[in-house]
Amino acid sequence: MGGYGLFGLPRLDLHPAFMTSRFQRLLRSAALLFFLCSASAWAQQDTADRLWQGAERQAQQLRRQSDPLQGAGRGNWLEESMLSAWQTPQTRLHQLLLSIMQAVNARDWFGADRLLRQYAQVPGRDPALFTFVEAARLAAEGDYDAAIAGYRQVLQANPKFIRGNLDLARAMMADSRLRDAREIFQQMQARPLPAEVERYIADAMTAIEQRGRLRLTLSVAAVRDDNLANTSRVVDPCALVFYGTCLQNVPGSKTADSGAYFEASLNKLWPLAGHHGVLLRSLNYGNHYRHESNFDNLVSTTYLGYQYSTARGHFQFLPLFELDLEGGREAYRAVGFRTSLNRQLNPRAMIEASYEYKHRDFTERLQGLEGDFRSAMLYGQYAVRPDLLLYGVLTWRESDAGFGLFGYREQIARLGIVKSFNQKVTVNAAYSYRRRQAQEDYAIFGRRQRDHENGLYLSVSLPGYAWAGFTPTMSYEYRNNRSSIPHLYTYERNRFTLGFTKVF
Numbered sequence: 177m178g179g180y181g182l183f184g185l186p187r188l189d190l191h192p193a194f195m196t197s198r199f200q201r202l203l204r205s206a207a208l209l210f211f212l213c214s215a216s217a218w219a220q221q222d223t224a225d226r227l228w229q230g231a232e233r234q235a236q237q238l239r240r241q242s243d244p245l246q247g248a249g250r251g252n253w254l255e256e257s258m259l260s261a262w263q264t265p266q267t268r269l270h271q272l273l274l275s276i277m278q279a280v281n282a283r284d285w286f287g288a289d290r291l292l293r294q295y296a297q298v299p300g301r302d303p304a305l306f307t308f309v310e311a312a313r314l315a316a317e318g319d320y321d322a323a324i325a326g327y328r329q330v331l332q333a334n335p336k337f338i339r340g341n342l343d344l345a346r347a348m349m350a351d352s353r354l355r356d357a358r359e360i361f362q363q364m365q366a367r368p369l370p371a372e373v374e375r376y377i378a379d380a381m382t383a384i385e386q387r388g389r390l391r392l393t394l395s396v397a398a399v400r401d402d403n404l405a406n407t408s409r410v411v412d413p414c415a416l417v418f419y420g421t422c423l424q425n426v427p428g429s430k431t432a433d434s435g436a437y438f439e440a441s442l443n444k445l446w447p448l449a450g451h452h453g454v455l456l457r458s459l460n461y462g463n464h465y466r467h468e469s470n471f472d473n474l475v476s477t478t479y480l481g482y483q484y485s486t487a488r489g490h491f492q493f494l495p496l497f498e499l500d501l502e503g504g505r506e507a508y509r510a511v512g513f514r515t516s517l518n519r520q521l522n523p524r525a526m527i528e529a530s531y532e533y534k535h536r537d538f539t540e541r542l543q544g545l546e547g548d549f550r551s552a553m554l555y556g557q558y559a560v561r562p563d564l565l566l567y568g569v570l571t572w573r574e575s576d577a578g579f580g581l582f583g584y585r586e587q588i589a590r591l592g593i594v595k596s597f598n599q600k601v602t603v604n605a606a607y608s609y610r611r612r613q614a615q616e617d618y619a620i621f622g623r624r625q626r627d628h629e630n631g632l633y634l635s636v637s638l639p640g641y642a643w644a645g646f647t648p649t650m651s652y653e654y655r656n657n658r659s660s661i662p663h664l665y666t667y668e669r670n671r672f673t674l675g676f677t678k679v680f
Contacts, residue, residue, distance in 0.1 A: 227461065276292065276309065280312045311330065315343065321351075338369065341363075345360040345361050352486055354384050391444070395438060398436060399434065400673075402671075403430045409430070410427065433465040433468040434465070435463060455494065460476045469503065481493050481494035489526075491517050496511065496534070510536040515531055524559045525556070527556045529555075530555070532550070543578055545578065556568050564596075568590065569592075572586075583614065587611050611627070627660070631654060
């Protein structure tokens with residue numbers, strides 16, 4: 177018997193006594209396990225991690241776009257009615273107050289201090305003005321807890337001070353206290369305000385709603401894959417030793433096909449009081465091939481849990497449910513959780529550590545893969561410029577299995593770059609290195625699977641050429657795997673997609 181069997185398992189010249197119907201059924205079952213373990217699991221978890229990081233970058237971009245303190249010095253916040261807390265008939269004193277506000281708007285703290293020294297000589301001065309300027313400085317420096325405490329102190333003495341209420345709500349919004357900020361804006365809307373202030377509050381309320389609204393990102397593409405089964409083309413003269421005799425494998429042909437691919441991510445945040453919130457995130461992706469339906473798949477992972485968020489980062493604890501369909505049939509269901517800690521080190525640098533656990537319940541036909549999954553990841557990014565982002569990922573994964581030879585541990589390092597060209601073309605390019613080891617030896621081969629994989633990923637989107645919100649996209653992925661069992665696991669694979677993405 178020559179060539180390769182189901183899903184690329186090597187065919188060897190075995191004695192006919194071994195080719196009973198029972199043995200052939202065993203081979204088919206082993207082949208299915210082989211495919212699900214080697215051809216599907218790696219790429220699927222890589223896709224899930226990429227979608228998660230994309231959702232986090234999208235949320236981070238949304239926070240920046242809706243940050244009310246961005247360009248705080250550009251607005252004209254010098255309406256006289258906004259200074260009502262310190263209104264006075266003296267023209268020179270009134271002009272001094274306006275100058276102090278101008279310095280605050282421009283974040284000219286040296287100038288503000290100089291003007292405050294003049295104000296300190298005024299009889300009957302209000303100490304709350306000093307507190308207000310200090311709170312504005314703290315907010316500009318990102319110390320929102322202290323700034324919010326300062327604004328509250330000012331408003332205790334001057335509850336109708338419009339500018340104080342506005343800046344308090346702005347600081348809360350920047351610090352991800354969305355529900356608290358919305359309540360203050362709503363209270364302000366209940367009383368007469370200058371037209372400019374009303375417009376600003378309306379814009380801020382819209383931004384808060386945008387942060388919390390249900391957001392669906394959908395990608396649909398045509399896909400071409402030249403090695404669906406990760407088939408090895410290596411010829412090993414001694415692939416199997418049988419009764420002291422070396423048996424050579426006969427490599428089969430790669431299984432290539434075209435079809436359709438989709439990705440869909442759903443995100444929704446329910447802000448609670450303070451920094452607390454409830455986050456829903458659903459990541460879904462799958463393939464459908466024209467001729468090779470055995471390789472069709474659909475994976476859906478839904479997270480719903482707690483998020484604590486500030487301007488400097490967030491903490492998440494999200495229980496999860498996952499469903500995996502392979503070849504049109506259910507492969508497993510899983511429950512578990514994901515927890516992560518995100519920290520903004522400075523305006524350019526961010527780091528996130530996460531851990532994910534899944535208890536998987538495989539169907540009866542796949543009991544050999546029954547086992548839990550664990551993953552730890554460290555992700556970091558650095559914005560060199562507004563249009564240039566560098567990122568890196570270190571990942572550790574462990575997958576248990578009923579058959580130990582299908583269980584594995586792996587470590588992955590990935591480096592990437594995201595570059596925007598005049599906001600018309602965005603390129604995401606990454607290199608990855610993977611080291612993988614099975615938990616047990618293959619008794620039939622007398623050795624353990626140990627793999628080293630190099631990978632390239634390239635994604636191009638064209639936001640400058642979007643039509644009706646549909647953004648053209650393309651991606652290319654290359655994998656080159658070298659294994660200690662080369663006739664079974666050494667392979668090359670190319671995958672290309674061309675489609676569009678839309679955010680609803």
